[in-house]
Amino acid sequence: MQRFFVNPEEIQGQEVVFAPARSRQIARVLRLKNGQNCMVLDNRGGELLVELTQVEAGACRAVIVERAEAQRERIDLLMLLSLTQREKFEWMLQKCTEVGVSTFQPVITSRSLVQQPVQTIAKYERWKTIIWEAAEQSARSRLPELLPPAGLAEAVAEAARRCQRCLIPWEGEKARTLKGALAGPAVGSVALFIGPEGGFAEGEVQQAVNASFNVVTLGRRILRMETAAVVSAALVLHELESTEADDGGTGSSGPIG
């Protein structure tokens, strides 16, 4: 079933009044019909089963059939991604959204291909659309957040403030694995810092370590930046979510429907 994230103002009482861009997508691209059901997510924990009552390119409406709690995403995963060439960066946003990342922090490191925040801001609308579409397509229940670009010092300090465990995969580390770094008491929020293609510059890894990041190895194979991003995100969630499952901990927000 088609899933849509909507803005709060699109939900009006028992109705969903879709925004114009979304209405066009429903009517023209997806060619949904009156009477069809879809799932609307409010990105605040609600999941609404709706039935389309009006399908027009400029104005679609639906009536809410059932309200449920969306499956909670229990692990907060913040990805610090060094800014790099457009295609690669967009690819990382898409794939990491599918895999389950909650927040993206674009970072300007000394070897980032992009050095000026202003070059980046112009791309934010496009990037948000990529994240939005990937989140819908992969059945996420939360729309990942995209933070403004930041320099390394600011980014690592903010990550350390937000997250219980901060990890930085680096080819210089040979011993500490992701699994090892995530062992111990249950962790609910993790930051992962993916370096630029040329690698971190002298001192940058140390700067992150000083801000409480743990250096980890992703194994003996050398991964490209974009591969490292999607693989490390998947491994972190796999480790933490399977621990959860081992605890039998589905709690009150288990699967719905």
Place this chain on the structure above:
Amino acid sequence: MQRFFVNPEEIQGQEVVFAPARSRQIARVLRLKNGQNCMVLDNRGGELLVELTQVEAGACRAVIVERAEAQRERIDLLMLLSLTQREKFEWMLQKCTEVGVSTFQPVITSRSLVQQPVQTIAKYERWKTIIWEAAEQSARSRLPELLPPAGLAEAVAEAARRCQRCLIPWEGEKARTLKGALAGPAVGSVALFIGPEGGFAEGEVQQAVNASFNVVTLGRRILRMETAAVVSAALVLHELESTEADDGGTGSSGPIG
């Protein structure tokens, strides 16, 4: 240090006589110089530290300085990849090689975009180059093998013959995880079957199950085909290689140099 996989005939006694294409790459693309060291892999377990003695676009030579055993890749991971659009397929070959896949089996399923083996064979040279380059770049010690395209029945039968555990991620499965499916006695060879973008057709999953495949879930998020390929390959190797590490089992073929 630059790493090269060479064919057996390029190693002649104490010398490496590089093939013409490789010589061009060394001289023109990488612009290596006489006296520089590089690592030559024979794809049969040998890792040779060599020093370049002749750098010419048509004919490069090197003398072997040291012979070592390449780090053994202990897990055989066979990926059955449904044939799909060119870019996506090439991307999967590249990323899955980085991550550690040992063998690729292109498969024609009923929803594969490509239906004729003959359309595929023409691309084999290009695909082999992609795998070869990714293997060098990611410091693999073994060059993944690319099998000829096969239909589903043939591919699953061959996978079952080759591998101790055969897994097929499928959105219809909700309970059995990769971790669960790999639990138990140590496994040295795994097959993973990645379905086409439209999903498997009716009966195809059952056909694989009949050939001893286990259906698994990759979690509640729905991954695109290419994301599922790289993520599931990484998770399988992560599970099996970290079990290995937990056993303290580096054995006789531990890290070299």
